Amino acid sequence: MAEPVLQLGHLRKSFGGLVVTDDVTLDVAPRELHAVIGPNGAGKTTLINQISGFIAPDAGQIVFVGEDVTALPVHARAALGLARTFQITSVLPGFSALENVALAVQARSGTSLRFFGRADTENALNDIAMAALADVDLADRADVCAGHLSHGEKRALELAIALAMQPKLLLLDEPMAGAGREETERLVAVLRRLKGRLPMVLVEHDMTAVFALADRISVLIYGRILASGAPDAVRSDPRVIAAYLGDEME
Amino acid sequence: MRPTRLPRFDPGTFDVWHAQIRRQWDAFRQWPAQDLVPLIIFVAFALVPIFAGLGAEIYVLHLVARVMIFAIAALALDLIVGYGALVSFGHAAFVGLGAYAVGILAAHGINEVLLALPLAVATAALFALATGTVCLRTKGVYFIMITLAFGQMVFFTASSLAPYGGDDGLPIRMRDTLFGLPVLRNDRALYCVALACLVGAYLLCRAIVGSRFGRVLRGARENPTRMAAIGFEAMRYQLIAYVISGALAGLSGFLLANATEFVSPAYMSWQRSGELIIMVLLGGMGTLYGAIIGAAAFLLTEEWLSGVTEHWKIIFGPLLVLIVVFARGGLVGLSTQLVHALGDDPAGRVSHIAAQLRADVARYVTVQSQALRNAAVAYAARAAPTVQDTVDHCLRLLHRLQQQVEQLAARQAPRLRDLRTSVLRVAYRLRGEISGVTAHLRRRFRGG
Numbered sequence: 001m002a003e004p005v006l007q008l009g010h011l012r013k014s015f016g017g018l019v020v021t022d023d024v025t026l027d028v029a030p031r032e033l034h035a036v037i038g039p040n041g042a043g044k045t046t047l048i049n050q051i052s053g054f055i056a057p058d059a060g061q062i063v064f065v066g067e068d069v070t071a072l073p074v075h076a077r078a079a080l081g082l083a084r085t086f087q088i089t090s091v092l093p094g095f096s097a098l099e100n101v102a103l104a105v106q107a108r109s110g111t112s113l114r115f116f117g118r119a120d121t122e123n124a125l126n127d128i129a130m131a132a133l134a135d136v137d138l139a140d141r142a143d144v145c146a147g148h149l150s151h152g153e154k155r156a157l158e159l160a161i162a163l164a165m166q167p168k169l170l171l172l173d174e175p176m177a178g179a180g181r182e183e184t185e186r187l188v189a190v191l192r193r194l195k196g197r198l199p200m201v202l203v204e205h206d207m208t209a210v211f212a213l214a215d216r217i218s219v220l221i222y223g224r225i226l227a228s229g230a231p232d233a234v235r236s237d238p239r240v241i242a243a244y245l246g247d248e249m250e
Numbered sequence: 251m252r253p254t255r256l257p258r259f260d261p262g263t264f265d266v267w268h269a270q271i272r273r274q275w276d277a278f279r280q281w282p283a284q285d286l287v288p289l290i291i292f293v294a295f296a297l298v299p300i301f302a303g304l305g306a307e308i309y310v311l312h313l314v315a316r317v318m319i320f321a322i323a324a325l326a327l328d329l330i331v332g333y334g335a336l337v338s339f340g341h342a343a344f345v346g347l348g349a350y351a352v353g354i355l356a357a358h359g360i361n362e363v364l365l366a367l368p369l370a371v372a373t374a375a376l377f378a379l380a381t382g383t384v385c386l387r388t389k390g391v392y393f394i395m396i397t398l399a400f401g402q403m404v405f406f407t408a409s410s411l412a413p414y415g416g417d418d419g420l421p422i423r424m425r426d427t428l429f430g431l432p433v434l435r436n437d438r439a440l441y442c443v444a445l446a447c448l449v450g451a452y453l454l455c456r457a458i459v460g461s462r463f464g465r466v467l468r469g470a471r472e473n474p475t476r477m478a479a480i481g482f483e484a485m486r487y488q489l490i491a492y493v494i495s496g497a498l499a500g501l502s503g504f505l506l507a508n509a510t511e512f513v514s515p516a517y518m519s520w521q522r523s524g525e526l527i528i529m530v531l532l533g534g535m536g537t538l539y540g541a542i543i544g545a546a547a548f549l550l551t552e553e554w555l556s557g558v559t560e561h562w563k564i565i566f567g568p569l570l571v572l573i574v575v576f577a578r579g580g581l582v583g584l585s586t587q588l589v590h591a592l593g594d595d596p597a598g599r600v601s602h603i604a605a606q607l608r609a610d611v612a613r614y615v616t617v618q619s620q621a622l623r624n625a626a627v628a629y630a631a632r633a634a635p636t637v638q639d640t641v642d643h644c645l646r647l648l649h650r651l652q653q654q655v656e657q658l659a660a661r662q663a664p665r666l667r668d669l670r671t672s673v674l675r676v677a678y679r680l681r682g683e684i685s686g687v688t689a690h691l692r693r694r695f696r697g698g
Contacts, residue, residue, distance in 0.1 A: 073483070076481075078478065090476045090479070091476060094472050095468075095472065103480065107482055110462075112463055112482070113462075113463055115457060119465045
């Protein structure tokens with residue numbers, strides 16, 4: 001098996017007496033879509049935050065593309081090719097959709113310590129940004145102020161921003177949260193298109209989406225990995241059914 | 251028999267048309283031209299020395315030079331407040347440091363511009379670098395307070411500098427010279443140098459905010475979390491902006507010391523820092539030229555009111571509050587609203603552009619429909635009757651799209667931006683439909 005893109009080794013994090021990440025060991029293979037599911041409060045977002053660097057783990061190790069990034073700040077991990085979306089959408093509301101993405105392209109191409117020359121007419125940036133917007137079906141909204149986009153469109157924009165970074169790994173923190181059925185279907189279609197192009201970690205509540213997309217599923221309960229494996233194996237795992245999937249799978 | 255050639259959808263046509271819309275939009279958005287207002291301001295400043303000769307020349311030159319010098323400091327502040335949301339409440343310290351660099355050199359008999367100017371700018375920049383590293387670790391109110399604290403630190407340091415005048419300040423015997431030439435002695439010359447510095451500072455700031463760097467700075471203002479997630483260390487860029495801003499304020503201090511031939515701790519009092527913030531707010535934050543207008547409005551009103559009555563502050567204070575509260579976007583925002591209310595008719599302009607767009611789309615659809623119809627006729631002559639159904643269907647589709655565009659333009663969206671977005675959206679769909687239709691037809695006919 002090829003070298004994993006991401007390896008979490010015995011990751012541990014507690015807030016006061018509450019253990020939110022309890023000895024989590026997990027890896028993501030190249031091109032793999034690894035889904036992390038679990039009930040509310042299982043520590044999924046905390047896990048994503050530790051991978052992307054917003055929260056420092058108490059113990060354990062995070063290895064990304066062969067490099068120990070446990071102590072690196074968020075921006076340094078992003079520069080290594082770790083992109084993420086947020087559970088609560090996080091875009092630059094005063095920038096146009098295109099400029100949001102162009103800024104992500106700019107982060108990866110050349111220096112940003114350039115004080116002269118207009119950035120908004122740099123075709124090299126805008127063309128890649130436009131392509132990323134087209135990837136998520138947002139091309140016709142390129143000039144709209146990100147703050148004026150609908151909820152679903154903002155989610156798609158986040159995805160475009162992440163794609164424009166040409167990441168080596170994409171962390172998706174509940175991309176379907178708060179989206180309507182139609183929007184969810186659209187996002188699933190977009191993710192299916194991306195699948196295989198780059199490895200992803202998908203944290204999601206929408207079980208239909210997860211089982212439709214994932215190559216591997218890890219079930220997180222009270223910060224602990226309860227089970228990990230192929231969707232069918234996880235679906236039929238008696239522990240998982242008892243602890244979590246119960247009603248939904250009947 | 252050879253099949254007749256079907257109309258092929260030509261993306262080129264679409265792109266040309268699309269570029270037209272884009273140009274129209276840009277022309278609208280850039281009106282009044284972003285650079286027109288600053289140009290008028292600078293021309294006005296340049297005309298002052300010519301007309302000042304008619305009256306109290308020295309008084310007018312002094313007053314307006316002072317306006318321009320403070321405008322540089324306000325401009326520097328707007329760069330970080332307006333584009334980085336970094337409200338520095340200690341910016342007078344940088345002005346003061348620049349001024350003291352001149353004063354202290356002069357006290358030691360050094361009056362060389364080539365020494366004093368770099369020293370003034372470098373001192374301010376270094377102080378910005380040192381304090382910025384600390385200040386920028388905090389946010390919001392804490393940032394305001396800590397910049398104030400550093401400002402006060404410099405203020406009290408200067409007050410206690412007994413060898414350089416302490417509280418009383420330090421008179422400068424003569425203005426700086428360039429290779430011994432008294433280039434600044436003449437008030438007109440000093441005025442021209444101040445104007446050149448202001449224009450230079452404005453052009454520099456304008457280039458910065460539109461550049462890659464400026465985009466990162468603005469992004470960090472919008473959402474630092476997002477910036478970190480795409481790989482930018484916001485603080486690094488903010489620190490650079492802070493240093494640039496401090497250096498420009500130092501330049502303003504250099505000019506101030508030469509203009510007044512005096513330096514005093516009062517130059518860096520917190521009241522002075524507050525006045526700089528008010529200038530920026532008064533003119534209109536985040537516009538750059540607003541800072542220049544704000545500085546002029548502030549200092550000229552102050553000058554005029556203090557001549558009218560001894561209790562001018564009682565009028566001045568509430569006036570400032572009223573403008574800041576009621577004129578969102580300061581004087582620049584107010585004048586834009588006024589222009590719209592008086593002369594400009596945005597609704598008329600929108601309907602004019604809408605009509606143009608409608609005509610463009612209609613022409614485009616007509617051309618495409620005509621081509622389709624011709625093809626249909628050619629094929630109907632020899633192909634099976636079912637083909638006619640397909641062609642009819644396509645024509646209906648096109649007709650419906652045309653109607654949609656008509657409706658859209660007729661609605662005259664209140665905001666042109668919305669209108670344009672909708673038109674583009676329909677246009678993209680149109681492009682999709684037309685290429686779909688032609689592809690479909692081609693398939694059908696190849697089969698038949």
